[in-house]
Amino acid sequence: MNTVTIGELAELLDEMIPLQLAESWDNVGLMLGRRNKPVKRILLALDMTQEVVEQAIAKKADMLLTHHPAIFRKLSNVTDADWQQELLLQLAEHGIAVYSAHTNLDCVANGVNAVLSKRLRLQDDDVLDASNGLGRIGFLAEPQSLQSFAQQVKRVLNADYVTVGDAGKKVQRVAICGGAGSDLLELALAQGADTLVTGDVKYHEAQRAVFSGLNIIDAGHQPTELPVLDDLADRLSLRFSEVSWNIVVNVAQETLLLKAVS
Incomplete structure (x- = not known):
């Protein structure tokens, strides 16, 4: 099996979920990470949340692939004063890259x-x-x-x-x-x-x-989008097999943000 880098994986994702399909206001593609770092395991999720980041760390993922952009607006700093920036810091500290496919994944x-x-x-x-x-x-x-x-x-x-x-x-x-x-x-x-x-x-x-x-x-926003993750995981696993890439694909468990109260 070939050794694969974050950069090579990002290029394959760009091919499967073309960046040009994204809306002009969107932010998609590789958000965080060293392109020359080897990748052996990725985790798919709808959102970059604390529970997802904890799973990525526990599973020793090399990349977190999210649907909603991990970085959406321009950052003027990255500190632990903001909850999303804190998550980016945690991922960076553990060497976990982040790739996001948003409106391009909606319409591909x-x-x-x-x-x-x-x-x-x-x-x-x-x-x-x-x-x-x-x-x-x-x-x-x-x-x-x-x-x-x-x-x-x-x-x-x-x-x-x-x-x-x-x-x-x-x-x-x-x-x-x-x-x-x-x-x-x-x-x-x-x-x-x-x-x-x-x-x-x-x-x-x-x-x-x-x-x-x-x-x-x-x-609901989450329930209508979550089904794509299992499907994408299957397609990625098949594509990795076709190109002889030994990359394990996992799907995160994500708690619904909005729930009914009985």
């Missing part, structure tokens, strides 16, 4: 939205927003009530809860966007969707959807 083939579409068993699905590749739209095999479909979404995504805006439509043509995608509701309507599944839906966005005739299901 087999990315966040493609995996979400597959999980919800949408048929004949296609890109919802052709201008940037975001979202998907497709059909259910059979029409369902909104209540029934919402329960299915909750179960399939292991969501603690979902919230629903009922426009009085049966569910069959479904638009989806992992994370925060309520700004796509007009496109969903224009393409004949009766239902939009996404996360982070605000009150007035839900109001606009429902009164425009579009059911909306808020399944």
